[in-house]
Amino acid sequence: MKKLIGLIIMGSMVLACGKGGGGNEPVIDPPKKDIIVKTMTYNIFGARSGGIPDLKVIAEVIKKADPDLVALQEVDKNSDRNKHNGDIAKALGEMTGMDYHFVKAIDIAGGEYGDAVLSKLPVKEKKGFNLEVDPALGGERRSVARMLVEKDGKEFYFISTHFDHLSDERNRIKQANDFNALCKTFGKPMIVGSDFNALPTSNTMNILKTYFTVGCLNGNCSQFTFPTPTPNRTIDYLIYQPLNAFTPQMYSVFTWANKESDHYPVIANFKINF
Known part of the structure; x- marks a missing residue:
């Protein structure tokens, strides 16, 4: 009997070794889960009197879209024309539960005007830059709001900017060239949300696409983004760099938001590849 029990135990050990890590079976790691970041760009029409009567409607659009990151254009800070809303970026951050970063382009109506970024993701750095105009043409200086953010250990920049609106394209061409040159100094992958005030086939967009x-x-x-409620052109975009850093998974103009601003919000999901 003892001999039989010993043989059974030895057979069990052989089977266990054959099935375990000590055998010849390869160890297969579970598949890695894709890291997706949801982004949004939104020109909010200054959120000013005569534009948006209540900032809560913009906050509700953002909350309904539920992005990780938002690029905002036409953002006022403590201007006389926007006394009921005050510091727009800060207020929207509080209403949506997101961190915020505002960068001034110009002084306006006793306050400031520029671009902003909102983030649900951990923020590692906040920085701002400006884009100038062609001196022969003149116009408004523009701003660049940049956040360094992190998702699941992956760091990248998220940026908001807003190019010149004049019918003459010279300022936008200068700003596109200057923006490319600026971003080439950043040294990390980036996603940019912007009202470029430029059609997809314009010289401005062709420069950016280099x-x-x-x-x-x-x-x-081809999805029109401006003006609400009957859009006839595409001028708002989410763009990224470098090509292999991100893969767009979804890109959509949210046409249900057709009265809160004169622009529709644009939403995109990007898979992070680095």
Whole structure:
């Protein structure tokens, strides 16, 4: 009997070794889960009197979209024309539960005007820059709001900017060239949300596309973004760089937000590849 029990135990050990890590079976790691970041760009029409009567409607659009990151354009800070809303970026951050960063482009109506970024992700750094105009043409200086953010250990920049609106394209061409040159100094992957005030086939967008890739799926930016409620052109975009750092998974103009601003919000999901 003892001999039989010993043989059974030895057989069990052989089977256990054959099935365990000590055998010849390869160890297969579970598949890695994709890291997706949800982004939004939104020109909020200054959130000013005569524009948006209540900042809560903008906050509700953002909350309904539920992005990780938001690029905001036409952002006032403590201007006389926007006394009921005060510091717009700060207020929207509080209403949506997001960190905020505002960068001034120009002084306006006793306050400031520029661009902002909101983030649900951990923020490692906040910085601002400016884009100038063609001196022969004149116009408004523009701002660049940049956050260094992190998702699941992956660090990248998220940026908001807003190019010149004049019918003459010279300022936008200068700003596109200057923006490319500026971003080439950053040294990390980036996603940019902007009202570029430029059509997909414009000289401005062609310049940007020498360095950036548009997030529109298959490069098809045919969904109109401006003006609400009857849009007739695409001028708002989410773009990224470098090409292999991100893969767009979804890109959409949220047409249900057709009265809160004169621009529709644009939403994109990007898979992080680095």
